[in-house]
Amino acid sequence: MQAFSYHPVGELVRFENVGLRYGVGAETLSDVSFSIEPQSFQFLTGASGTGKTTLLRLIMQALKPTRGMIALFGQDTSQLKKDGLTALRRRMGIVFQDFRLLDHLTTFENVALPLKVQGREEATYRAEVTELLNWVGLGDLMHATPAVLSGGEKQRASIARALVAQPEILLADEPTGNVDPSLARRLLRLFVEMNRSGTAILIATHDLSLMDQIDGARRLVLADRRLHVESGHD
Amino acid sequence: MTDIRDQHSSNIVRFWKAIPLFRRDPLVAADAVTDRALISVIAIMTFLAAMTAGAAEFSASTTSRWQVMMASEVTVQLKPQGSRPIDADLVRATDILRGTPGVTSVQTYSREDSAKLLEPWLGSVSAMEGLPIPRLIAVRIDTEQPPDLLALGKAVAAAAPGASLDDHRNWTKRLGRISTALMVASALALVLVLAATGLAIVFATRGAMAGNREIIEVLHFIGADDRYIAAQFQRHFTVLGIRGGLIGGLIALFLLISLRIIGSPSGATVDANGLSMMVVPGSEIMAATFGVILLVGLVAGIASRITVHRTIGRLA
Numbered sequence: 151m152q153a154f155s156y157h158p159v160g161e162l163v164r165f166e167n168v169g170l171r172y173g174v175g176a177e178t179l180s181d182v183s184f185s186i187e188p189q190s191f192q193f194l195t196g197a198s199g200t201g202k203t204t205l206l207r208l209i210m211q212a213l214k215p216t217r218g219m220i221a222l223f224g225q226d227t228s229q230l231k232k233d234g235l236t237a238l239r240r241r242m243g244i245v246f247q248d249f250r251l252l253d254h255l256t257t258f259e260n261v262a263l264p265l266k267v268q269g270r271e272e273a274t275y276r277a278e279v280t281e282l283l284n285w286v287g288l289g290d291l292m293h294a295t296p297a298v299l300s301g302g303e304k305q306r307a308s309i310a311r312a313l314v315a316q317p318e319i320l321l322a323d324e325p326t327g328n329v330d331p332s333l334a335r336r337l338l339r340l341f342v343e344m345n346r347s348g349t350a351i352l353i354a355t356h357d358l359s360l361m362d363q364i365d366g367a368r369r370l371v372l373a374d375r376r377l378h379v380e381s382g383h384d
Numbered sequence: 385m386t387d388i389r390d391q392h393s394s395n396i397v398r399f400w401k402a403i404p405l406f407r408r409d410p411l412v413a414a415d416a417v418t419d420r421a422l423i424s425v426i427a428i429m430t431f432l433a434a435m436t437a438g439a440a441e442f443s444a445s446t447t448s449r450w451q452v453m454m455a456s457e458v459t460v461q462l463k464p465q466g467s468r469p470i471d472a473d474l475v476r477a478t479d480i481l482r483g484t485p486g487v488t489s490v491q492t493y494s495r496e497d498s499a500k501l502l503e504p505w506l507g508s509v510s511a512m513e514g515l516p517i518p519r520l521i522a523v524r525i526d527t528e529q530p531p532d533l534l535a536l537g538k539a540v541a542a543a544a545p546g547a548s549l550d551d552h553r554n555w556t557k558r559l560g561r562i563s564t565a566l567m568v569a570s571a572l573a574l575v576l577v578l579a580a581t582g583l584a585i586v587f588a589t590r591g592a593m594a595g596n597r598e599i600i601e602v603l604h605f606i607g608a609d610d611r612y613i614a615a616q617f618q619r620h621f622t623v624l625g626i627r628g629g630l631i632g633g634l635i636a637l638f639l640l641i642s643l644r645i646i647g648s649p650s651g652a653t654v655d656a657n658g659l660s661m662m663v664v665p666g667s668e669i670m671a672a673t674f675g676v677i678l679l680v681g682l683v684a685g686i687a688s689r690i691t692v693h694r695t696i697g698r699l700a
Contacts, residue, residue: 210605232610240607250602267608311606 161185161224162319162350163209165377168218170204177216178204180375186319186352191345193361194354196372202354203247205372206323209352210244211235223318240268243312243349245322249304251296257307258283258292264315279314286310286340302333309340319350326360338363412596412620419624422588426581426628427635430680433577434636437672440570445668447563454552454559458523458533464516465546473544474519480539481523486531493520574676578683585621585687593617593695600696614692618685625684629677637673644669 163186171177179201186192194202207213208220211227220227222238230238243264251260259266261283265275283292286306296304305325312320322341326334338360345351352370355361361369369380460477464470474492481490493501498519499512506512525531537549593600603613 212601212605236604236607236609239605244605246602250598252599252602263603264606267603267606267612269612315607 160188162188162222163352164219164221165208166219166221168208168215168220170201170208170213171216177375179208179372179377182218182377184370184377184379186350188318188350189345189348190368191342191351191364191366192353192368192370193364194352194370194372195356195358195361198356200372201375202356202372203323205377206321206352206354209321210242211239240264240315241318243315243317243320245305245308245312245320245325247324247327249296249308251304251307251311253296256293256295257288257299257303260296260307261288261292261310261314263311268315275314282310282314301328302330302337305329305333305337306340309337313344313349317349319352320344322351322353324355325353326355326357331359334360335363412592412599412616418588418591422584422621422624423628423631425584426625426680426684427632429577429581429584430629430632430676431636432632433574433581433680434633434673434676435640436570436573436577437676438636438640438669440567440574441668441672443563443566443570447559447566450559451556452527454556456524456527458525458549458551460521460523460540460547460549462519462521462544463546463548464518468545470519473547474521476543477540477547478521480543481521481536484531484536484539486526486529487523488526489524491522493522495519578679581625581680582683582687585625585684586691588624589617589621589688589691590695592620593692610693610696614689614696617692618689621688622681622685626677626681629680629684633673633677633680636676637669640669640673 163184165182165184168179168182169177170179182205194205196202204213208215209222211222211230223241225234225238227235227238251257252263255263258279262272262275262279265279266272280289280292283289286309288303288306288310291299291303296307299307305328309322309325312322320341325341326337329337334357341351341353342364353360361367371378371380460481462470462473462477465473478490478492481487495517498517499506501520502512502517506515533549533551540547540549600613
């Protein structure tokens, strides 16, 4: 029990001996321990079905671990109340594999959503959202709804939405899974730029060629229900 | 010039957008079919509720008018007493009545007038020749300073044996009881209609939340708290409630006002005196109808709020 009490404030994410099982079956994840530092860049990889999305959902607090300790921004999540959870989620940006854009909203409204739910008036964020949309190349499509966007445009809108509130960490689940290789490279460059501006990045992917494009990125490899950390290599 | 026009039209758009009824829902995806069905149900409920409230208001105001009318008039009846001359008794009773403070007018019914009142039961006046006909005196009294009716009755009976004074108290009491019963029944009907509206909103909110489960999850992930999400759903259904309420309420209002116009003395096709008594004054209809519309909006808001708060924890 004492071992769980240490979670340095500087770490954005810390897992200690985390295990998760669905129902009464075998554990999906066992003894997972790792941490994510501010401004770091890492990939979460592993074969399909090894638990990459599950691990991301544990970080997002969409799932509770069966055992072990998860600390986010220095706070033990087992002690979190609902309001505290909301405050932590506001410090994260999430890019979903299936985009999860709201179909009845325009691109601008989708991207601005994290600011809107914080109670900000549109006049206070219109300029910054427009600038962000231009940065991801969607300036001309800000009034379009997701129905008329291509897969790549939806993914860029999803990334812009994850970034708009200037999160400290960005979690991306297979962000290049639905796009062609050239667009995948462009999206990866976006992530690198974000990282340079101070956001820690965790990208879940099974695309080795994608990971090879970033020198020095740490790799968190899931295999046999366990996580192995490979430090960044040149 | 174009700039001024653009500015003007953008101001108009901003003005309408500031009103929730005309603003597009930002987060809760509108389901056209479900929303229209719900608006229709609420419109029908509001129509029934407004008509019920109108009926309650009608019974209360009409009874009240009748009670005032009956309280301002008493009747003295003189029954024939053998060979005693009834006309002399009538004069004595009339003199006493006219000399009593608080009596504003006295109208004596002649033998022919009294016989005419009995025509529906006894046949034509000529057939009643030779029959002892009771005589009537209609007395109007000052309701502000009414005379002592008990003492007046005794005085009249002493002067004219066989005379009795009827102050319509029994009728007034019965009318009051009927009015109260109608009001209670109307209030119960109103409560039931509002409860049905609330239940319709509860089921619609549950359905909408189940249908918007993914949206709710995304909202949670991007940092929305339960209060914010609940407020979105509550606003959506309150607006639907008010829209439905306005449609049903305005139809009911139109119908009630039409009845009033048809029933007014200027109406040519109906018995004006009869029907005009059966409709409620316009301002009271308006107040009752808009009260019902507000109640429906309130019920919609409360029902959706409770449902959202109960459901959101499970969805989260």
